[in-house]
Amino acid sequence: MSALLAALRISRRDALRAGGRSALIMLMIGLPVLVITGFLTLVETADINPREGLTADLGTADALIRIASVQGEVRQDIRGRMWSSNEASSGPARPRTQAEVGDLLGPGVRFLPANEGSVDYLAADGRDHVSAREVDLRDPLTAGMYRLVEGRFPASAQEIAVTPELLGRGARLGAPLEVTRDRKPMRVVGVIEHPHRTRATEIVGLPGTLLFAQPGTQGTNWLVDTPGPVTGAVVQRLNAVGLLVQSRAVIENPPDRDWLTPSGNENRPVAIGLAGVMIVLEVVLLAGPAFAVGLRRRRRELALIAAQGGSPRQLRLIVLADGIVLGGGAAALGLVLGVGLASLSAALEAGRLIGTIGPLEIPWLPIVGVTLLGAGSGVVAALVPAVQAARQDVAAVLGERRSMVRDRVGRPVLGLILLAAGVAATVLSIRYDVVWVFAAAVLTQFGLVALAPRLVRSAAALAARLPLPFRLAARDASRHRGRTASAVAAVMTATATVVAAGIAVNSNFAQNRDAFQAVVPAGSTTIEAGDLDDDRWATLRATVGRVLPGVPLVEAAVLKDTRGASVWMEIRPTAENAENERRRFYGNLPIGDERLLTLVQGRRDPVAAAALASGKAVVFDPRLVRDGKLTLNPVVTATAVPLGEAVVFDDETAIPRNIVVPAVLARAADPRHAVAVLPIAAVRNAGLKTEPRVLYVDPAARRLTERQGVTLEWELAAVVPGADLYVAVERGFQGDIVPEMWLLLGAAVILVLGGTFVATGLAAADMRPDLTTMAAVGAPPGTRRLVVAGQAGFIAGLGVLIGAVAGAVTGVAATWPMAVRTHGVFSFLPPGVPTVEIPWLLLAAVVIGLPVLAALLAGVFTRARVTLTRRTG
Incomplete structure (x- = not known):
């Protein structure tokens, strides 16, 4: 205990003496703790539980x-x-x-x-x-x-x-x-x-x-x-x-009863655990080189302690005390600031920005866990420098000669085993939930971290034909593999996370976009009032003609059963295409004549029109037709009965479960805005009644805005008060993935550039003697800038390249559980092919843009002026 206290005092004194390095380490550890604790406090405050509400x-x-x-x-x-x-x-x-x-x-x-x-x-x-x-x-x-x-x-x-x-x-x-x-x-x-x-x-x-x-x-x-x-x-x-x-x-006082609970939270603890592991990994990889720099600056002090009888264990304890002091101090400061700022926000009702606010709640258990995680990450980051401190050559350090501490090339065998296990786990996890895909990716990342020193040495060997400044930068990176590999691994981890998330989010967006299916062309206006009698419908139709003068109106029918209940017609998929059960189309299937077919199809088709006139459905998706038949599934949506009268669905009044009608296939101008057109005769033959209660406005004749559609609904409601009116303008698929891509790119910029600049600053400090020598033999400042720029480009380029490949594998694998929910008998891949859409712009910005930007910034802001040291002897 006395040795630990002495080590803590030494570490505290050294932290105050090296204020810049200490502030950098505390920022890297304390900032995540501050952000997460503040976020947890605000989320808990904004979450109104049943008792609070x-x-x-x-x-x-x-x-x-x-x-x-x-x-x-x-x-x-x-x-x-x-x-x-x-x-x-x-x-x-x-x-x-x-x-x-x-x-x-x-x-x-x-x-x-x-x-x-x-x-x-x-x-x-x-x-x-x-x-x-x-x-x-x-x-x-x-x-x-x-x-x-x-x-x-x-x-x-x-x-x-x-x-x-x-x-x-x-x-x-x-x-x-x-x-x-x-x-x-x-x-x-x-x-x-x-x-x-x-x-x-x-x-x-x-x-x-x-x-x-x-x-x-x-x-x-x-x-x-x-x-x-x-x-x-x-x-x-x-x-x-x-x-x-x-x-x-x-x-x-909740009774012991099987209450309905929200689904989708089963894997939440796993997701939180994964986030914690990734945060610790990133902090350790970024803060580790800073502790290593502190070790090199203090190597003479540690050598003196060893010369006076200090054991290797005590030297390790002194360096680990740096992690305890800086990590613990940063975590405690992050806890206080995070909870304090969140509490102040709740007290000042700044929670209005997120729309909900409740009584201040501080989730102490997860907050304490995050704080301990932050403090522990500081200790873990100091672990490798502590081992190096115990191995340094005391005589070489005191004799001002270079220490002969062995510089390992990583754990390639362990890294390959972890990498193979991560890939295998990724393949297996695609049959379950996306959170397990990312859990397998963490295993892959550990394998790549173990391989990072070997990858650095291999990449440096490929730089033999580069110009001199970049060759020197690559040689220095390979010579200090411990420092470089840690930074490359940090950049690689951040890049893999961003790329995987980008591919998964973009593919999910593309899946929703491709699954969108409307029944009428984009820009069409639908006016429906199924509860009107013939006279009031005629009044409404005349009003629409007066409000939209000269615009041709296409009339269609609604379905009702024998009791007057409105019926919604769905399509039952064929057995050969069972995945169509997940496809949904927006709007009831149009029922009408040739004019309606022309509007939906987007062009005149005499063959399809003749088939519709003969009582056949015209279908625009071949997957919905089998043996020339279309299977429909009618669903009762509303029942018009007097107030207080019971609704009875018995065998005599029930509608048929399936209606099979003859069908022909046709081609629509826009397949995403056309499903099928049903003839009136076919649904009447099935025992359903039809009434003309729908009007369509062809977008080729008049395209209304959404606001104009609401205004039209008001004007129609004035002439048929109390009617169940429905006026809607088909807008097509609505969605925007750009904000998410910008958010991911911003995260990549912060993490990649942050890790690169930390390592570049440390490398520049290590290379100061070499830069001095270059200046002494006449190298211009531009050459020295290119050396520093080459160091930044090497770290960022190698990290983003490896991280992008690893992230692409994870992102593609994540598209399966996001798109297809399958369980059961094992097969190599679950049935169904998901939509995989690579965000090429994001990928190019990360893989190409970030290394170039890191090199440019490092070269511009590095201090090129070198003070020559005096030579003696």
Whole structure:
């Protein structure tokens, strides 16, 4: 213990004496700790758990009851937000009345409507769509659900309150605001704020003023005040009839029940562990050379200690104490600053930037773990220099001769074994989850780290034909393989991570883009109102013609069963192409005549038109047709029944599960915006009714913007009030991968350049005698700059080249589990070929641009002026 204390005192004194090097090491260790601890604190504060959200969700009520969209038993999570149902419960729910719910809860229950939905309003730049809630905020049951910022709560059917996000977007306190499709003017009397969702855009009014859904259907909620607690048994009884419950008693004291839980978190601990391993590896590889420089600067001091009787163990302890002092100090400072800054942000409500904020929570267990990880990384980084300190030649150091410490060429055999194991694990992991692919990549990275010294020596041997400055740089890199290999490994690890993530993200984006399938051409406007009678439909059609004068309108049909329920038509994939079950198309299949076929197909096709007229479906994807047949799967989506009447799906009224119609194949102008066109005769023969309730606006005649589509919906709602209108402009696939690519490139720039410059600075310090000699024999400053630039280019170039290859293997492997979820009998590759799209620009910027940039910056900012030393003797 006394030896350790003495070593810590020596390390503290040396850290203060070499302030620049100490600050660099502390920055490399402390910055990740600061960022991660601050991030964990903010995330934990922003994560509102069920108990913390009780007041905002329930006010002072005992429970909130919601109506699910199915008629039978449901299984819910503990908050009543997520739910699932079995096939027997999949029919549409019938309306529920307050009296029915009261019978299930028992006597003495007080109900307060708290309906949820959305509403249109007239914004400053046109129509917009926002969340809406109907609840009387003056009622004591709602205390705490919203914070009154300005004004007062609504007190009449003509008054509303809005959140601050709506101010300046058409809403002003004290002024009227047109809401709903009927453009109903309502006065804004208050500005309210949700306790946690600080950036929510929401309008709140009294019950029955904003939402026009059928009472007792989905969106109808009640806050209930009960004589006793709403227990788990009561929740289960309500779940049995399709009601969802958020109970205060259940959340405060959860019963032992199989609640529904979110999926996708099973591998979260593995992902966190991988992130921790990569952070430690990167810190060790970057900080290790800095400790090595400190060792060389202190080698005479350590030699004197050894000459006075210090053992190799004590020398190792002194160098390891550097890691304890600097690593522990940096980790502790990062902990204090991270938690402090995050707490200050939460106290000042800067968490509004992320949209949610709750009471300050500090997750001490993971934060302490991160701090210990940071401190441990400092000790690990000092481990190799500590071993070297114990092996140095005391006589050579004191005699001012070069130490003959053996410079190892790594562990090539161990590296090859780890590399082979990592590749094999990558191949096996593609059948499971992407997190296991990256876990296998960590094993590969350890193998490459062990091979790094050998790779440095091999690369330096290839530089024999380069110009003199670059040849000297390569020779110095090979001579100091310990320092160079560590920097190359750090650059390699960072590059592999960035390239793998770039390929995986870009391929996943391409997979979603290629899987997108619309039923009408891009730019088409769809107008649908399936609940209108013939007269009101004629009125709506005439209004569309008046609003869009001279624009030809293409009429199509909607499907209904014998009871008047709307039917959505899906396509069942062929057995030979089972992976099509994962393909989804956006929009109901068009049903109509030749004019509709021409719009969808994008050109006139007499052969396809003749087939459609004869009662055959025209299909634009050959994978959907088998033996000249198209198999359709009708699904009931809504049922028009009087309020309170039960919906019965028995064998006599049920629609057929499969409908097989003759089909022909045709070619569409844009295959991504055409699936099939169904003839009216084919679906009528299957027992379904058709009604002309859809209009399409051909984009060749008129292309509407999304804002114009919302405006058109408002104008149509004014002439057919209460109609279930649907107006949409087909925008095609919407997505942008550029921000993610810029983020990855920024991470690569920071990590690659940071590791390169640390190693280059250390190399320049080691090469000072050689640079002095070059100056003495007449080498110009430009030559010396080229030597330093060559060192940076060598480190960065070798690191990014090897890292890019390793990252490409991992990124390509990750595309399988991201695109295809398969389990079962082992095969070399899971069935299905994923989309692999390499981000070539990102790859070029990393592999070519970063080494060139590192060399240029190192050459420009290096100090070329050398002070000659005086020669004696």
